[in-house]
Amino acid sequence: xxxxxxxxxxxxxxxxxxxxxxxxxxxxxxxxxxxxxxxxxxxxxxxxxxxxxxxxxxxxxxxxxxxxxxxxxxxxxx
Numbered sequence: 401x402x403x404x405x406x407x408x409x410x411x412x413x414x415x416x417x418x419x420x421x422x423x424x425x426x427x428x429x430x431x432x433x434x435x436x437x438x439x440x441x442x443x444x445x446x447x448x449x450x451x452x453x454x455x456x457x458x459x460x461x462x463x464x465x466x467x468x469x470x471x472x473x474x475x476x477x478x
Contacts, residue, residue, distance in 0.1 A: 407449045414462065414475040415445035421466050432461035449478060 418428070425441035434457045444450055444458045455472050463469055 409447040409449060409478050412445060412447050412476050414458070417462065417466075417470065417475065418445065423462075423465055427465050428458070428461040431465035432457065433464065434460060436461055444476075450476075 418424075425438045425445075428441050429436055429438055436454075436457050440450070440454055440458060441461075444455070450458070452472075455476055459470055459472050459475055462475070
């Protein structure tokens with residue numbers, strides 16, 4: 401039997417941080433020096449499991465947009 405990996409993990413802390421700074425997904429996409437999409441940001445907020453690489457890209461974009469330094473552990477609960 402193979403174990404099914406839970407992919408939908410509920411709203412993540414990044415959603416509250418984005419709301420706190422009054423940002424939208426388009427603000428993160430524009431602030432990113434790397435390639436990210438609105439869909440990646442949406443999935444990050446909704447709790448869809450992302451790869452470490454995508455998590456890092458989202459974190460970097462958020463750090464650029466807010467001029468703060470967030471760690472991945474502060475943004476995602478998995």
